[in-house]
Amino acid sequence: MKMPDNGTGHSLQRVLVFQQNGSGERKIAGVRAYGGDIIALEIISIDEVLPPVLDDARKYLPETIEADLVLDYFKHQDLSHDLVEICVEQGVPVVSSGKKRLGRQVMAPPTCCGLPRQDCLGPYGERFGTPEFEVRVRDGLIAEVRVLRGAPCGASWDAAKRLIGVPADDAARKIGLDTQFYCSADPAGWDPIYAKSPVHFAGRVHSQALQIAIEKSRK
Numbered sequence: 001m002k003m004p005d006n007g008t009g010h011s012l013q014r015v016l017v018f019q020q021n022g023s024g025e026r027k028i029a030g031v032r033a034y035g036g037d038i039i040a041l042e043i044i045s046i047d048e049v050l051p052p053v054l055d056d057a058r059k060y061l062p063e064t065i066e067a068d069l070v071l072d073y074f075k076h077q078d079l080s081h082d083l084v085e086i087c088v089e090q091g092v093p094v095v096s097s098g099k100k101r102l103g104r105q106v107m108a109p110p111t112c113c114g115l116p117r118q119d120c121l122g123p124y125g126e127r128f129g130t131p132e133f134e135v136r137v138r139d140g141l142i143a144e145v146r147v148l149r150g151a152p153c154g155a156s157w158d159a160a161k162r163l164i165g166v167p168a169d170d171a172a173r174k175i176g177l178d179t180q181f182y183c184s185a186d187p188a189g190w191d192p193i194y195a196k197s198p199v200h201f202a203g204r205v206h207s208q209a210l211q212i213a214i215e216k217s218r219k
Contacts, residue, residue, distance in 0.1 A: 012038060012039055012040035012123075013038060013039050013040065013068050013069065013122045013123040013124060014040055014042070014066070014067045014068045014069070015031070015039050015040065015041050015042070015067060015068065015069045015070075015071060015124055016041075016042050016044065016065060016066070016067035016069070016070050016071070017041055017042070017043045017044070017070075017071045017073065018044050018046075018061075018070065018071070018072055018073060018074055018079075018083055019043065019044075019045050019046075019073040019074070020045070020046050020047070020073070020074050020075045020076060020079065021045075021046075021047050021075070022045075022047075023073045023074070023075050024043075024071070024073030026153045026154070026184035027071070027073065027112060027152040027153045027184065028041060028043060029154065030151070030152045030153045030154030030155075030157075031124075031128065031152050033154060033157075034127065034128075034147075034150070034154060034157060035123070035124065035127045035128065035152075038123040038124075038126075038127060039123060039124055039127075042067070044062070046060055046074075046079065050076055050079075053078065054076065054078035054079065054082075056082075057076070057078040057079045057081070057082040057083075058082050058086070060079060061079070061082060061083055061086060062086075063086075064090070065086060065087055065090050065092045067092060068092075068093075068122055069092070069093050069094070069095070069121060069122060069124050070083070070087050070092055070093070070094040070095070071094075071095050071152075072084065072094055072095065072096040072097075072099070077099075080096060080099055083096075084096055084099075084106055087105075087106070088104065088105070088106060091105070092105070093105040093106075093107070093118075093120040093121060094106055094107070095107045095108075095109075095112075095115060095121070095124075096108050097109050097110070097111055097112045097114070097115070098110060098111065098185075098198065105120050107121070109129075110198060110201050111151075111183075111185055111198045111201050111202050111205075112128070112129070112151055112152050112153065112185075113129065113130060113131055113150065113151035113152075113153075113155070113156065113183075113202050113205055113206070114129075114130060114201060114202075114205060115128070115129030115130060116129065116130055117129065117130075126149070127149060127150075128149065128150065128151070128152045129149055130149065130205060130209070131147070131149055131150045131151065131156045131205060131206050131209040131210075132147075132148040132149040132150075132209055132213075133145060133146065133147060133148060133160065133209055133210050133212075133213035134146040134148060134213055134216075134217075135163075135168075135171075135210070135213045135214055135217050136217060137168045137214065137217050137218065140167055140168055140169070141165055141166065141167055141168065142163045142164055142165065142166050142167075142168055142171050143164070144164070145160040145161075145163050145164070145210075147160050151179075151183070151202065153182070153183065153184040154182070155179050155182035155183050155184070155202065155206075156179070156206065158178075158182040159175045159178035159179045159181075159182055159206065160175070162174070162175075162178050163175060163210075168214050171210055171214060172207045172208075172210045172211040172214065173207065175206050175207055175210045176203040176204060176206055176207030177203065179202050179203045179206040179207075180199045180200065180202065180203040183198070183199045183202045183203070185197075185198035185199050185201075185202060186198060186199075
């Protein structure tokens, strides 16, 4: 299958997204908005009512994964488990955020914006994951913010837009709060390892990343 290019003659990264009842729509929209120049998305949605336990979830999944990277946004644990197994068997890297998965080329960060850089993630991993910013401070105020890497739901870009004119000394706190407002994670979840809900975790990593960028701008 010939993949579309990004206008420069280079092929786009093929990213296959699995979602359930619209569970990945916010992130799909964010990746298209902020990564459409480097990523070609294909979406597989399972919207039917499923029993709590699936003895064989593979019957809902493709036998062959034709993609450079898989994003797992399934809610049903059995679907997620069997999808990851298929990806591991076929050597396709998979990001399964918020899940408890281990294996080569299986990334399971607490949130999508907790994804560290990994060579196997390709262009997606360059653009999306743990946030990275560049800022310019003028007269003690944030004059410019550039999102180098951010959350696939788009929260990093949305929150960054609200920083212009904000005192640099208060900007890290503000982006942490604003990110929680824009974050698409389930605020009811709780991670016993990090002792935070996914939304609070997202706010913290954005706050830390912006503080690092502000300190670099002052050197």
